Amino acid sequence: MLRVAGLHAYYGQAHILSDVSLEGNAGEVVVLLGRNGAGKSTTLKSIIGLVRPAQGEITFEGRRIDGLSAHRIARLGLGYVPEERRIFTDLTVMENLEVGRQPSRAGAPAWSPDRLFRLFPNLGEMRNRPGGRMSGGEQQMLTIARTLMGNPRCILLDEPSEGLAPVIVEQMAATIRELKQEGLSVVLSEQNLHFAASVADRATIIEKGRIRYTGSMAELQANDAIRAQYLTV
Amino acid sequence: MSFSAIVIQFLNGLAGTSSLFLVAAGLSLIFGVSRIVNFAHGSFYMVGIYLAYSLIEYFGRGSALGFWGAILLAGLGVGLIGIVVELVLLRRIYQAPELFQLLATFGLVLVIKDVALWIWGAEELFGPRAPGLRGGIEIMGRTLPEYDAILIVIGPVILGLLWLLLTRTRWGTLVRAATQDREMVGALGVNQAWLFTSVFALGAFLAGLGGALQIPREPANLLLDVTVIGDAFVVVVVGGMGSIPGAFLAAFIISQIKAFCIGIGTVEVFGASFAMSKFTLVAEFVVMAIVLVVRPWGLLGRPQAMPRHAGAAEERISLASRPLSMAAFAVLAILIVLPATADTYTLVLLVDIFVFALFAASLHLMMGPGGMVSFGHAAYFGLGAYGAGLLLLKAGLPMELALALSPLVGALGALIFGWFVVRLSGVYLAMLTLAFAQITWASVYQWDEFTGGSNGIVGVWPAEWLTSKTVFYFMTLLLCGASLWLIRRIIHAPFGYTLRAGRDSPLRADSIGIDLRRHQWIAFTIVGAFAGLAGGIFAFSKGSISPEGLAIPRSVDGLVMVLLGGVQTLTGPVVGAAVFTWLQDEVARQTEYWRALLGLTIIGLVLAFPQGIVGFVKARLPARLGGGL
Numbered sequence: 078m079l080r081v082a083g084l085h086a087y088y089g090q091a092h093i094l095s096d097v098s099l100e101g102n103a104g105e106v107v108v109l110l111g112r113n114g115a116g117k118s119t120t121l122k123s124i125i126g127l128v129r130p131a132q133g134e135i136t137f138e139g140r141r142i143d144g145l146s147a148h149r150i151a152r153l154g155l156g157y158v159p160e161e162r163r164i165f166t167d168l169t170v171m172e173n174l175e176v177g178r179q180p181s182r183a184g185a186p187a188w189s190p191d192r193l194f195r196l197f198p199n200l201g202e203m204r205n206r207p208g209g210r211m212s213g214g215e216q217q218m219l220t221i222a223r224t225l226m227g228n229p230r231c232i233l234l235d236e237p238s239e240g241l242a243p244v245i246v247e248q249m250a251a252t253i254r255e256l257k258q259e260g261l262s263v264v265l266s267e268q269n270l271h272f273a274a275s276v277a278d279r280a281t282i283i284e285k286g287r288i289r290y291t292g293s294m295a296e297l298q299a300n301d302a303i304r305a306q307y308l309t310v
Numbered sequence: 311m312s313f314s315a316i317v318i319q320f321l322n323g324l325a326g327t328s329s330l331f332l333v334a335a336g337l338s339l340i341f342g343v344s345r346i347v348n349f350a351h352g353s354f355y356m357v358g359i360y361l362a363y364s365l366i367e368y369f370g371r372g373s374a375l376g377f378w379g380a381i382l383l384a385g386l387g388v389g390l391i392g393i394v395v396e397l398v399l400l401r402r403i404y405q406a407p408e409l410f411q412l413l414a415t416f417g418l419v420l421v422i423k424d425v426a427l428w429i430w431g432a433e434e435l436f437g438p439r440a441p442g443l444r445g446g447i448e449i450m451g452r453t454l455p456e457y458d459a460i461l462i463v464i465g466p467v468i469l470g471l472l473w474l475l476l477t478r479t480r481w482g483t484l485v486r487a488a489t490q491d492r493e494m495v496g497a498l499g500v501n502q503a504w505l506f507t508s509v510f511a512l513g514a515f516l517a518g519l520g521g522a523l524q525i526p527r528e529p530a531n532l533l534l535d536v537t538v539i540g541d542a543f544v545v546v547v548v549g550g551m552g553s554i555p556g557a558f559l560a561a562f563i564i565s566q567i568k569a570f571c572i573g574i575g576t577v578e579v580f581g582a583s584f585a586m587s588k589f590t591l592v593a594e595f596v597v598m599a600i601v602l603v604v605r606p607w608g609l610l611g612r613p614q615a616m617p618r619h620a621g622a623a624e625e626r627i628s629l630a631s632r633p634l635s636m637a638a639f640a641v642l643a644i645l646i647v648l649p650a651t652a653d654t655y656t657l658v659l660l661v662d663i664f665v666f667a668l669f670a671a672s673l674h675l676m677m678g679p680g681g682m683v684s685f686g687h688a689a690y691f692g693l694g695a696y697g698a699g700l701l702l703l704k705a706g707l708p709m710e711l712a713l714a715l716s717p718l719v720g721a722l723g724a725l726i727f728g729w730f731v732v733r734l735s736g737v738y739l740a741m742l743t744l745a746f747a748q749i750t751w752a753s754v755y756q757w758d759e760f761t762g763g764s765n766g767i768v769g770v771w772p773a774e775w776l777t778s779k780t781v782f783y784f785m786t787l788l789l790c791g792a793s794l795w796l797i798r799r800i801i802h803a804p805f806g807y808t809l810r811a812g813r814d815s816p817l818r819a820d821s822i823g824i825d826l827r828r829h830q831w832i833a834f835t836i837v838g839a840f841a842g843l844a845g846g847i848f849a850f851s852k853g854s855i856s857p858e859g860l861a862i863p864r865s866v867d868g869l870v871m872v873l874l875g876g877v878q879t880l881t882g883p884v885v886g887a888a889v890f891t892w893l894q895d896e897v898a899r900q901t902e903y904w905r906a907l908l909g910l911t912i913i914g915l916v917l918a919f920p921q922g923i924v925g926f927v928k929a930r931l932p933a934r935l936g937g938g939l
Contacts, residue, residue, distance in 0.1 A: 125497055151499035163494040165487045175480060176487045177498045227499050 078103045078231055078262050079124070079155070084133030086116075086123050093119045094130070095286045099264070101231065106253065106263040108277035108294070110270065110308060116286040117266035118160055121233045124264075125157040126150045137231070154182055156229030160236045160266075162220040166209030170200055173208055173219055177226035185230040186259040193222045196252065214245040221252070232256070234265035238272045250275045270308055274298055282307045314450035315573060321449070323569035324562070325458035325527075328465030329355075331561035332520030333538060334545035335472060335554050336513030342489035342552035343509045345408065346400060347737065349415040352539030353422040354514045358388045358521025359530040360430050363437050366525070374441040381522040388518020389511045396510040401503065402917060409683065413873045414916045416866055419535055420909030427532055428903065437525035457526050464523065468516075469558050476554065485509060489552050517542075536862060540748065544594045547741045548601045550611020559609055564594045591752040595745040599730065602742045606734050630880075645787055649780045657783045658851075663891045664790040665848045670871035670883035671797050672840035678877050679801050680833045681813025682731070683740045686747025687841060687868045689727070692860020694720040694842025695849040696754060696761060699770040704760075709773040713846045720842015721835050723750070728834030732827045735816075747865055755857045766856030770849050786847055793840055798880060800836065809833055874915060876925035885924050 079101040086094040094116050101107045111117050122128040124135055126147040135143040142150050151157065165173050174190050181187040194201030197218040203211065208219065217237060224232055234253070238246045246269070253263060253276045267273040273280065273294070280297045282290040284307050290297070297303065337351045361384035369376025395418065403411050443460060446453030476482035488495045488505055496502045521534070545564060549556030571593055574586040607613045630638070649657060673687045697719025701712040727746040734742055754761045761767065776782050800806050812819040812826040819826050849855045858864065867890065875886025893911060898904040919926040 127493060127497060147493070147496040148499050148501050151497055157497045159494065159497070163491050165490050165494075167490060168483065168487055172483050172487075175483050176495060176500070178480075179499045223498065 078105075078138060079264060080134075080136045081120070081124060082134045084120065084123060084130050084135070086119055086128055086130045088119075093286050094123065097133070097283065097286070097288055098291075099281055099288070100291075101262055101264045103262055104257065104260055105279065106257050106265065106277045108273040108280045109264065109266040109283055110268070110273060110280055111266070111283040112268060112308070115283045117283060118235055119286075120283065121157065121235050121264070121266055124150075124233060125155065127157075151227060151229075152179065154185055154228070154230040156224040156227050156232035158220050158224045158232060158234045158237065160239065162213075162216045164208035164211070164216045164219055164223075167207060169205045169207055170211075170219060171204045173223050174226050177223035179227040181228045182230070185228050186261060187228055188222075188225045190226075193225060196255065197222055214241050214248075217241060217245070217249070218252075225256075229261070231262035231264065234263060236266055236268065238267065238269045246272055268308075270304065314452050317450060318452045318454060319569045319573035320566065321454050321458065321462065322573070323566035324465075325461040326565035326569060327558070327562045328461045328468075329520040329524050330541060330545055330565055331465050331558050332468060332516045332523070333542045334549070334557040334561055335468075336516035336520075337542045338546045338549070338552055338554065338557050339485070339509055339516075340513040341546065343485055343492065344400070344404065344506050346404075346411045346415065347408075348513070349412060349539060350395070350418040350422060350535075351513070351517050351542055352535040352537070353419050354388050354392065354517035355521035355538045355542075356426060356530070356532070356534040357391065357422060358384050358518030359437075359525055359528075359534065360426055360435070360521075361387050361518070362522035362525045363435050363530050364430075366437060371438040372441055377438070377441050381519070381525070384522035385515050385519030388521070389515030391518075392514025393507060393511045395514070396507045399913065399917075400510065401506070404506070406916070407877070409677075409869070409873055409877065410916050413870060414913055416870065417909040417912035417916065419539075420905040420912070423532060423535060424903045424906030424909070430530065432532065434529040434531045436529045439526045461523065465558070465561075469554065472554050481508070540744075540862065541594060543741060543744065544598045546608075547738065548598050548608055550608025551737070553608065553610045553612075556608055556610030564597060567593045567597065588756045591756065592749050595748040595752075599742060599745045599749070602734060602738055602745070603730050606738050634881075642791070649783055654779050657779045659892070659895055661783055661786045661847075661851050662895075663888050664786045665844050665851065666867070666871060666891050667884045667887040668790045668793050668847075669841055669844040670868055670875070670887040671794055672837045672844065673868045674872045674875075674877070674883035675797050675800065675840070676833060676837045677872055678879075679806050679809045679813065680830065680837070681809070682735075682830060682834070683743075683869075684865070685740045685744035685862075685869070686750075686865050687743070688860040688862070688864035689743075689747035689750040690720040690724050690838040690841035691845035691848070691864065691868075692750060692754065692857075693723040693838075694845030695855045695859050696767070696845075697842065698846035698849050699767045699855045700761070702770060703767065709771075709776070709850065713850060716846025716849075717839035717843040720845060721839035723842075724838020725831075725835045728831050728838070731834060732830040744862070744865070747860065747862070751857060751860050751862075754860065761857075764857060766854060766859075768854040770855060771853050772850045776850075782851065786851070789843065789847060793843060794884065797840065801880065805829070805832075870912060874912070875923055876928070879924040879928060882924040889923065 081097060081099040084094050084097040085092070097116065097120055099107070099109065099120065109117050109120060119128055123130045126142070126145055130143060133143065134141065137150070137153055137155055140153065142153065142155070165176060168176070171190065174193065199215055200218055200222060203215070208216065211219065221234070221237070237249050237253070241249065250272060253265070256263060265277070277294045280290070280292065280294050281288060282303070289307050290303050333351060333355050337348060340346060340348050340351070362380050365380035365383055366377055369380055399414060399418070400411070403414055440457045440460070443456040445456050447456055447459055476486060484495060484500055484505055488502065492502055495505070541564070545557055545560040548564070549558070549560030568590045571586045571590045576585045601609065645660070648660075669687070669691055673684060676682050676684055694716040698712045698716040701707045701715055702709055707715070727743070731739055731742050731746070755764055757763065771777070772782060776785060808819070808824055808829050812824060812829060816826055845859070848859070871886040871890045872883045873886070874890055875882025875884065894904070894908060897907045901907065915923070
């Protein structure tokens with residue numbers, strides 16, 4: 078479904094990504110694991126078109142998308158949930174959802190505000206509250222709901238568990254499993270191995286902008302050496 | 311002032327609110343979504359009033375349908391012009407630095423002015439009064455023109471329509487979202503390009519409509535663009551960037567103050583009579599200065615969060631490479647031997663170039679390493695010029711001493727204004743510098759007894775030994791050359807490093823113990839001194855001073871020079887000043903439409919060299935040669 082091959086990206090002179098490759102199959106949850114500053118966010122931003130990669134090939138459902146502008150990539154059915162959440166703080170919950178709304182597409186679950194409020198009951202109780210007056214957990218729910226309004230076939234989730242209370246992290250894991258049930262493909266970036274293990278089918282480890290490991294989540298769980306080398310602080 | 315007079319002035323103020331609000335609302339919308347400070351917005355207003363004039367002439371002056379149809383069509387026509395401008399020009403420069411966008415829209419101001427001159431001529435054009443609304447309404451024994459009553463209604467109606475549009479439609483929701491985070495809106499699948507075009511079209515339409523509605527009240531003339539953009543900036547800043555109700559409130563306050571200043575007439579203060587009507591030119595800028603100091607984000611605006619990533623890192627500034635130093639000495643050598651062969655004309659042009667190189671370099675010190683953009687740099691240039699002139703003529707000082715004191719006059723002005731200015735940052739800082747420049751200009755312009763008012767001062771001639779053009783040339787070369795060298799030293803001194811640290815990360819500079827405001831204040835004062843010296847030399851080279859020397863266009867000239875050369879380069883302002891001064895001189899001699907040519911040149915340069923001329927050269931030279939440019 079989503080294929081990234083030989084990706085290189087720079088911020089000014091700094092070489093951030095070096096030959097990054099990543100693959101996400103239909104209906105699968107793939108996690109990109111790595112420490113702070115390893116290049117996880119840059120990889121996701123390159124895929125959605127917010128960072129222009131210097132080199133490399135990105136295909137989505139067999140179509141080259143590198144070089145396209147972000148809105149065209151989004152319209153192909155690829156959703157992006159940023160790490161900083163980037164809620165429109167002046168807009169209400171309903172208005173935030175409206176910004177994300179796109180026509181429904183074949184082969185993807187179709188979302189409406191009401192359906193999303195069943196998935197995120199908290200949001201349904203604050204439809205007219207401005208985004209700026211919501212808690213971090215509520216904002217995280219809203220940013221995912223907003224992206225789902227675009228009826229994507231695949232979503233990129235950038236560190237969804239970051240800064241959330243443990244009980245909310247549990248909810249988040251349940252939500253991701255539910256989205257997978259709906260037939261959505263998910264690519265997420267994470268530092269939280271425990272959280273990743275509870276949702277992901279496969280894992281890729283990135284360190285200093287290079288891919289160090291790719292395999293199934295179960296294999297990674299069994300491999301203490303790899304985990305110690307790249308993931309523990 | 312009687313009660314009925316107060317009421318009628320209040321209604322006058324309300325009538326004035328509408329057009330001002332329309333222009334400012336458009337400017338605010340455009341800034342909110344595209345972050346472009348559209349200098350050409352006053353030009354849209356001007357085109358609106360001219361178009362309305364022509365359309366009314368076409369439909370016939372008597373028909374009410376023709377009149378209102380003409381006004382609406384004029385607005386739509388300007389909206390269409392807005393679309394063309396956005397598609398052809400702005401769309402190519404959204405990625406360019408903010409200041410370049412400003413420069414491009416300023417180029418547009420020049421082009422539109424000359425197109426208007428070509429189509430409608432230089433004479434003021436008086437439109438008809440609105441058919442069917444030529445009478446007046448009796449209010450407590452005084453008359454309010456019927457048309458003003460209509461205007462009083464139109465403003466709030468449009469405010470209501472805009473509010474509905476922004477809060478009740480998908481388009482409005484997208485616009486508000488994009489005002490906050492346009493990149494995210496794009497990542498959610500919204501085509502920003504069309505959103506920008508439509509917002510720009512709406513903004514231009516509102517400006518055009520605002521202009522067209524004024525046709526029965528004021529004549530169409532070619533000066534409207536600059537006065538209106540000044541007013542509109544003030545309203546947007548006072549009301550709060552991006553806030554439509556704020557724009558209405560600010561337009562209301564400023565129109566009221568102006569109406570009452572005119573209404574009150576002359577007042578006696580401590581036995582001296584003071585014409586309040588003179589205060590109108592300054593009033594709005596005083597209001598803006600107060601608002602910016604007390605509530606920098608405007609009356610109904612919201613404080614902007616500091617962005618986490620302030621964008622791409624600035625280009626590094628390094629010491630001059632050996633080839634560059636040699637080139638600099640070569641240029642200096644040529645300039646020293648030049649008077650032996652050059653004619654007077656060339657020498658006078660070169661003196662102008664030296665003066666403006668110093669002026670631009672002082673502005674650059676503030677904008678580049680200092681990170682503070684000034685829209686009102688001409689104030690310090692003008693203070694230096696007037697200071698020198700008045701010290702010579704009124705205080706009877708010898709010319710040499712008057713010239714030597716001109717930097718002090720500029721520095722003193724900068725010291726006082728700077729205390730307020732460094733409390734702000736970004737666009738707000740720039741606006742406050744503009745406010746102070748306008749206040750200075752208006753004071754000079756109206757203080758007939760002391761500054762000569764609009765006539766300026768004549769007879770500011772240099773001392774006997776400097777009357778020869780060649781000697782004056784060498785004096786200018788010496789003073790400007792030494793100043794430029796000093797500015798370069800300041801940039802490479804620890805003081806310059808501190809300024810750059812503060813520019814790149816104010817928080818971090820603060821946390822390592824740098825008193826940033828204090829350093830910025832000192833820099834501002836130093837910059838004022840250099841600009842003052844440039845002004846002093848300029849005054850003596852021309853023999854006269856006029857208020858134009860410190861008006862907005864002079865400040866803009868400085869900006870253009872710095873940006874043309876490249877903001878983050880050291881030689882940029884000098885090259886920019888030379889190219890600009892030469893171009894202006896050259897083009898002005900060739901054609902009546904020199905502004906349009908200059909504007910097109912500026913636009914062309916912005917499109918071709920988004921990093922400035924020197925930045926462009928630097929990017930193409932090996933680092934060994936380009937260092938220190």
